[in-house]
Amino acid sequence: MARHIVQTANQAADGRRTAPAALRNVGPLIEALRVRLPSKGRVLEVASGTGQHAAAFAQAFPELSWSPSDVDPGQRESIVAWQRESGLKNLAEPLAIDVSAPWPVARGFAEAVLTINLLHLVPKPFVSRLFEEAHGALSEGGRMIVYGPFLRGAAYASEGDRAFDTSLRSRDPAIGYKSLEAVSDMAIAAGFAPIAVDAMPANNLLLTFSR
Template sequence: MSDIPPGALSSAATARNRDPILAVLRARLPERARVLEVASGAGEHAVWMARGMPGVVWRPTDPSQQALASIAVWRATAGLPNLLPPLQLDAADPSTWPAEGFDAVVCINMIHISPWAAAEGLMALAAQALPGGGLLYLYGPYLEAQVPTAPSNLAFNEDLTRRNPEWGLRRLEEVAALAAKSGLKLSGRIEMPANNLSLWFEKAG
């Protein structure tokens, strides 16, 4: 995915984290899973995951029209049968949530670059969309009570809150507590490159 098609967006961070994320997802998703990706952004992750897991049906979404247009370009260029057309979805707005069910919900680098209401909506959406035993996967940087925060993450957090007071790195304990209110139990924590975490939440069944 080094060539960016006209009209598509691209992120250097995606190129760095897509392979580690794919390895985690491959190890934990059912071979024939249906996945809802919340906040797909440019759409590069969606293409990479759908290509790397051909048995998984991947539904990208985003609230931004610009992002949706980029996702559509990446999807058309890739031509993958298991990558579905993008949907406009705002995690904080239940009226935009799809009615269909999914085996897993994936959300990469969203909850620290959005208001807390988006995290609240994400948990409620996952609880609605997933069956018992279904999985919610989160990726990104977090603050942890018993783990020293990397200086780069502290600087990133300061930058985020300066840009928008409603943004910022979230405390893992608070995210886990929020998930628990929707019947989603934190079941896995994996350290990832660049001081990020992969987190798995399982819906009670």
């Protein structure tokens, strides 16, 4: 049984959840993804959360097919509600993907795999597994894109990051921030080549790798 953390969110009567954190970063993410995503094909989003990002991304990138996913059934219901409300034809039904287990997708399923604010919430072996599964799910030349908070070496980017990481580790010593270097090494070990590290608001980073 996977242990997982679901972010704080409000829920509308139609089932759509909205998370304040996802409202804050959606604009900067769209601008950064405009540069890093392929121009066409399918994006597999891992740990989509509420689905509000998936709906915003599918609307911002109409030439891409967006496949959201989440391990949590309640989050998947919210993603379905966002899909229904948005009416977006390029936003698919959510897949049940747990990064600690094999993914239910064919080899070469997507041209990009994206995950936002997941890596600090799962144990390190899950991150290696994520890169291995993503490598199988991507077509040749596909993009692996990871957003979130990271250590730089052993250093925190801010005192707020230190406090958040400490609270995560007190909840579960197996989770917490990973370093940019350790995450890059895990991606390279799975067969990816680093392409870019983009600085994002609130000290977050967007990492892009190529398969």
